[in-house]
Amino acid sequence: MDWDKLRIFHAVADAGSLTHAGDKLNLSQSAVSRQIRALEEKLNATLFHRHARGLILTEQGELLFDATKAMSQRLDAASARIRDSDEEVFGQLRVTTAFGFGTLWLAPRLTKLYEVYPSLNIDLMLEERVLDLPMREADVAIRMKEPSQADLIRKRLMTVQMRLYASETYLKEHGTPLRAEDMKDHRLICQNAQSAQVGAAALMVKRLMAHNPQSVLNVNNYFGVLQAVVHDLGIGILPDYVTEDFPALVEILPEEETHEVPVYLAYPEELRHSRRVAAFRDFVQSEIIEHRKHMKELGKL
Structure with missing residues (x-):
């Protein structure tokens, strides 16, 4: 033909x-x-x-x-x-991840990657839909569960837990809940039930809703939840990785933490030798190491 x-x-x-x-x-x-x-x-x-x-x-x-x-x-x-040349990393790299992780953890760190590889063009696709990597809808994915698609190289990067946080100002005005039952006197900020959220967060929302919070603010992504918490609106359910960049947040009811959610990086087998993929993979892994080191220094690991 x-x-x-x-x-x-x-x-x-x-x-x-x-x-x-x-x-x-x-x-x-x-x-x-x-x-x-x-x-x-x-x-x-x-x-x-x-x-x-x-x-x-x-x-x-x-x-x-x-x-x-x-x-x-x-x-x-x-x-x-x-x-991909042997000496230089350049061209387009399409990266997909969840809106919350991409907005709150990945995007703020990309400055370091561009400092090393200024000719790299990253297309960052933030959405909850799982893109088809073997069909090249994206080159690299960071996902909150192990990918099930075949012909992928995958690496477990870290684990995430969902926890409750509030601002110091909010707690001074409204008091600090000591038990889950105390949520009846507070506003709960969380992703709504229709959002594409990890199961751990959905279970925590269900448990806390059983205690009839004073009011509820539903947001369809974690960036919105974070903004509401930072601006003293109530107690929010957030992934623990946000606290590195927002150390003023106060963890509430630590016994209510969820089970660990694995975070995986994956890319198609055919891109095994891509220098762009390797550069991004190595960058993310080094940032994870720094993240864990800093969290240990803060006493949060």
């Missing part, structure tokens, strides 16, 4: 328009249209439904687009490996 025609088909399917695909490929609309017609004749199949507002893939077109998308992703991976 003609690779050039497949490349043009992929661009049209991705853009949904002959004109837009032509602009991307530096080809005229008529040239793109001829290539698509030739491919349809070769396959003896209609690949697009043509509408006034654009093109929609037929069932046969969707099958072919799935194949060309997989080809494109593998070509991108090969190109990335080729571009």
